[in-house]
Amino acid sequence: MGDKHILGDLQHAIMRVLWAEGEATVARVQEALEEDRDRALTTIATMLVKMEKKGIVGHRSEGRQFVYRALISETDVQRSMVGELTEMLFGGDVTALVSHLLSEQEIDDAELARLKAMIAEHRSKERRRGR
Amino acid sequence: MGDKHILGDLQHAIMRVLWAEGEATVARVQEALEEDRDRALTTIATMLVKMEKKGIVGHRSEGRQFVYRALISETDVQRSMVGELTEMLFGGDVTALVSHLLSEQEIDDAELARLKAMIAEHRSKERRRGR
DNA sequence: GCCCATCTACTACCCTGGTAGTAATACTGG
DNA sequence: CCAGTATTACTACCAGGGTAGTAGATGGGC
Numbered sequence: 001m002g003d004k005h006i007l008g009d010l011q012h013a014i015m016r017v018l019w020a021e022g023e024a025t026v027a028r029v030q031e032a033l034e035e036d037r038d039r040a041l042t043t044i045a046t047m048l049v050k051m052e053k054k055g056i057v058g059h060r061s062e063g064r065q066f067v068y069r070a071l072i073s074e075t076d077v078q079r080s081m082v083g084e085l086t087e088m089l090f091g092g093d094v095t096a097l098v099s100h101l102l103s104e105q106e107i108d109d110a111e112l113a114r115l116k117a118m119i120a121e122h123r124s125k126e127r128r129r130g131r
Numbered sequence: 132m133g134d135k136h137i138l139g140d141l142q143h144a145i146m147r148v149l150w151a152e153g154e155a156t157v158a159r160v161q162e163a164l165e166e167d168r169d170r171a172l173t174t175i176a177t178m179l180v181k182m183e184k185k186g187i188v189g190h191r192s193e194g195r196q197f198v199y200r201a202l203i204s205e206t207d208v209q210r211s212m213v214g215e216l217t218e219m220l221f222g223g224d225v226t227a228l229v230s231h232l233l234s235e236q237e238i239d240d241a242e243l244a245r246l247k248a249m250i251a252e253h254r255s256k257e258r259r260r261g262r
Numbered sequence: 263g264c265c266c267a268t269c270t271a272c273t274a275c276c277c278t279g280g281t282a283g284t285a286a287t288a289c290t291g292g
Numbered sequence: 293c294c295a296g297t298a299t300t301a302c303t304a305c306c307a308g309g310g311t312a313g314t315a316g317a318t319g320g321g322c
Contacts, residue, residue, distance in 0.1 A: 007279095008278085008279050008280075009219070009279085009280085010279075010280060010281090011279075011280090012219055012220075025299095026299080026300085027298090027299085039280090039281075039282090040281070040282050040283085041282095041298095041299085042281080042282055042283075042284095042299095042300090042301095043280070043281050043282060045299080045300065045301090046280085046281075046282080046301095046302095047279080047280070047281090049300090049301085050278085050279080050280095063288095063289090063299095064287085064288060064289075064298080064299060064300075065298090065299070065300090066299085066300075075235065077220070078220050078221075078231055078235065079231075079235050079236075081216060081219075081220060082216065082220070082228070082231060082232070082235075082236070083236070085212060085213065085216050086236075088140070088143055088212075089143075089208070089209050089212060089213070090209075094232055094236050094238055094242065095238075095242050095245050095246055095249070097213070097232070098229060098232065098246055098249065099249055100206075100209055100210075100213060101213070101225055101228070101229065102249060102250070102253045103253070104206065104209065104210050104213075105210075105213070105214070105217070105225050107225055107226075107253075111225065111226050112250065112253065114226050115226055115229055115250055116247075116250050118226070118229065118230055118233060119233070119243065119246055119247050119250065122233045122234070122238075122243065138309095139308085139309050139310075140309085140310085141309075141310060141311090142309075142310090156269095157269080157270085158268090158269090170310090170311075170312090171311070171312050171313085172268095172269085172312095173270090173271095173311080173312055173313075173314095174310070174311050174312060176269085176270070176271090177271095177272095177310085177311075177312080178309085178310070178311090180270090180271085181308080181309080181310095194269095194318095194319085195268080195269060195270080195317085195318060195319075196268090196269070196270090197269085197270075
């Protein structure tokens, strides 16, 4: 679990389906991804096999279908990938990342207010936990 | 410039050297990256050729050496990659990313204080700009 | 002038993500 | 029972990042 969990676009899209649905067959995954782009069933199936080999999904048999499920959580992936990126782009400095978000990404007043609230929230939470 | 600019580890490491030094020969890049890991000179050279083909670096000849320089800024790359990741992991919701940072990444009190200050700063800046 | 060191050019791999066709197999409706 | 369909298994291929060897050119020292 302390692994790298760096996923590509398709892999991540597939994970999102599994996270949302808990379990899904290949056909179900393809169907869910259809709106996005039309991929062959075998594309999804092949990808799932590769992902299983990596240990990020597992499956059980139901009749002759495979029912896949995620073996890592969305938070795991977020942590891995955000951590990786923060390290690569900002030398691991989280505040540098936030600073970048503030100056380079469009953030409107409402979002800014939410951020402020979140930080206040977090602060009190930390304090309560006795840090 | 509105391109994708998604770089791998080595490419990014090379860019960091070019950003730091303005210009650098292949040998200089290798030397700068040596502490990190020992790579063959030709590895760096090949990578630079690929990067030039992508249009992210350029070179001029000095004697029989090539002197490379970056054609995109660090901010460009940060914007691309942070944007990409935010889209992929948080559906483009920047506050969700910050929320993740607060809850999942270790942030100490000092950093938190800096964040708070940054947000306040940013706020007044926006206001001053007349938004 | 010649040999050696230095550079780039070219070529070749490996790996992983992504995409999909084809083969084999098992099931199902008539 | 048999044909067609659904489903996985196997194989193949492309692209791009990463790594590096070998070849070829060129310049410097003696």
